[in-house]
Amino acid sequence: xxxxxxxxxxxxxxxxxxxxxxxxxxxxxxxxxxxxxxxxxxxxxxxxxxxxxxxxxxxxxxxxxxxxxxxxxxxxxxxxxxxxxxxxxxxxxxxxxxxxxxxxxxxxxxxxxxxxxxxxxxxxxxxxxxxxxxxxxxxxxxxxxxxxxxxxxxxxxxxxxxxxxxxxxxxxxxxxxxxxxx
Amino acid sequence: xxxxxxxxxxxxxxxxxxxxxxxxxxxxxxxxxxxxxxxxxxxxxxxxxxxxxxxxxxxxxxxxxxxxxxxxxxxxxxxxxxxxxxxxxxxxxxxxxxxxxxxxxxxxxxxxxxxxxxxxxxxxxxxxxxxxxxxxxxxxxxxxxxxxxxxxxxxxxxxxxxxxx
Numbered sequence: 001x002x003x004x005x006x007x008x009x010x011x012x013x014x015x016x017x018x019x020x021x022x023x024x025x026x027x028x029x030x031x032x033x034x035x036x037x038x039x040x041x042x043x044x045x046x047x048x049x050x051x052x053x054x055x056x057x058x059x060x061x062x063x064x065x066x067x068x069x070x071x072x073x074x075x076x077x078x079x080x081x082x083x084x085x086x087x088x089x090x091x092x093x094x095x096x097x098x099x100x101x102x103x104x105x106x107x108x109x110x111x112x113x114x115x116x117x118x119x120x121x122x123x124x125x126x127x128x129x130x131x132x133x134x135x136x137x138x139x140x141x142x143x144x145x146x147x148x149x150x151x152x153x154x155x156x157x158x159x160x161x162x163x164x165x166x167x168x169x170x171x172x173x174x175x176x177x178x179x180x181x182x
Numbered sequence: 183x184x185x186x187x188x189x190x191x192x193x194x195x196x197x198x199x200x201x202x203x204x205x206x207x208x209x210x211x212x213x214x215x216x217x218x219x220x221x222x223x224x225x226x227x228x229x230x231x232x233x234x235x236x237x238x239x240x241x242x243x244x245x246x247x248x249x250x251x252x253x254x255x256x257x258x259x260x261x262x263x264x265x266x267x268x269x270x271x272x273x274x275x276x277x278x279x280x281x282x283x284x285x286x287x288x289x290x291x292x293x294x295x296x297x298x299x300x301x302x303x304x305x306x307x308x309x310x311x312x313x314x315x316x317x318x319x320x321x322x323x324x325x326x327x328x329x330x331x332x333x334x335x336x337x338x339x340x341x342x343x344x345x346x347x
Contacts, residue, residue, distance in 0.1 A: 029336045033329040039217075040328060044225020045232075048249060057241075057248040064240030068229060071237070150218050157214040161206065176201055176209045176270065177341075 005095050012091035022089040035082040039156070042075025043149055053134060053142030062134060063126045092164065099162040103155035110148040117141045184276065189343045191272040200270035209270055216263040220331075222256025224324040227291065230298060234309045234317035243302040250299075257292075274347075277339045280330055287327035294320040 021027050045068040051057070052065045087094055094100045121137055128134060160179050161167055167179035191197055200209050226249045232238070233246055268275050275281040294316055301313050309317070338347040 029333055032335075033332045036217075036220075036328045036332050037325050040221055040225045040324070041228060042225075043221035044228045047222065047225055047252070048229040051249060051252065056252075057245040060241050060245045064238060067238035067240065068232065071229075071232060150221075153217050153221055154214040157217045158206070158210055161210040175204050179210075 008095050009091045012087045012095075015088040018085060018088040022085055028086075028089070031082050031085045035079055035086075038075045038078030038082060039153060040075070042072050042079060043153065045069065045072035045075060046145060046149060050142035050145045053138045054146075055133065055139070058133070059130050061130050062128055062132065062138075066126075093166070094159065096164045097159055097162050099155045099158040103152055103159070106148045106151045106155065110145060110152065113141055113144050113148065185343060188273040188276065191269060192342055194269070196266075197269045197272070200266060209267070212263045212266045216260055216267060219256040219259030219263060220328065223253050223260060224256075224291070224328060226253045226256070227295060227324055228321060230295075230302065231317040231321045234298060234301065235314055236309075239307065243307065244305060246302050247299060271341065273340050273342050274338045275334070278334065278337055280333055280337045284327055284330035284334065287323050287330055291320060291323040291327060294323065 022031065048068050049065050049072070052060065052062055057065075117138075121135055121141075125134055125138055163179065167175070200212075203209065205211075229249070230246050233241060233243060297316060298313070298320060301309060341347050
């Protein structure tokens with residue numbers, strides 16, 4: 001794990017131009033705004049699909065909601081790209097951060113969930129009409145997606161509070177102020 | 183003029199707990215809940231706006247009102263968590279114009295939600311140009327509210343009653 005982290009750190013340190021751009025007054029704040037708007041697009045579109053899998057708005061065929069999925073993919077692409085900017089600027093704040101590790105793990109599991117869903121039950125679900133309940137795995141997959149993306153958001157927000165050597169969890173002296181307020 | 187109010191809020195036990203508790207369930211956890219709530223209310227609003235703009239035309243607009251309980255869930259999580267975060271640093275938020283901009287944009291998003299829901303319940307599958315424009319403005323208002331909220335971390339005049347930023 002450690003050599004892998006060192007290699008990652010070395011890789012992401014190789015973008016001094018990006019880092020310089022991010023360290024301008026507006027660089028980091030603008031990328032954060034984009035990252036948060038991306039998360040909303042991703043979560044909102046996929047939540048509508050997941051909720052239908054769970055049985056909400058059952059009068060509508062499941063497949064009708066599938067047109068929203070490309071917007072979730074767009075939100076994911078925006079966030080994968082904007083996330084890289086943060087990594088290229090301060091790689092060690094992420095690569096050695098437990099909140100970031102859990103976030104990436106959940107992104108990975110959510111991705112595996114999507115892959116298994118499309119490889120197994122998607123074709124069957126696409127043929128279902130109004131009022132259909134779908135197989136148990138569809139409900140499981142929808143719930144897993146909602147829970148995983150929520151954990152991703154929570155972990156993303158927690159990265160700030162686990163920044164190595166900047167913010168020490170458990171340090172009662174100005175804990176919040178040192179993590180959040182400059 | 184509001185100094186006594188800020189001072190009173192800041193010296194309350196809850197405010198001190200929010201600022202000083204080392205627990206991850208205090209300030210960090212509440213801030214994380216605020217982001218999840220945002221994803222529910224703004225995210226599902228965006229899904230409704232997209233439907234108005236012609237995405238997923240196979241979904242009858244009235245069906246989208248089924249997502250309302252989840253949107254209200256997000257909104258209430260954010261009202262409660264937002265008040266808690268406000269209590270942590272009341273002077274910081276209340277002396278920052280960006281904070282009022284954020285509240286105004288959220289209000290605009292919620293006000294626009296009303297006619298959009300009325301359209302959804304109306305039973306027509308295609309939205310008029312006016313309703314489409316409203317949906318586009320709703321998307322813009324939520325995006326701007328998110329950006330304004332994010333920028334609160336970078337803009338402030340005063341941290342607490344007796345300390346500058």
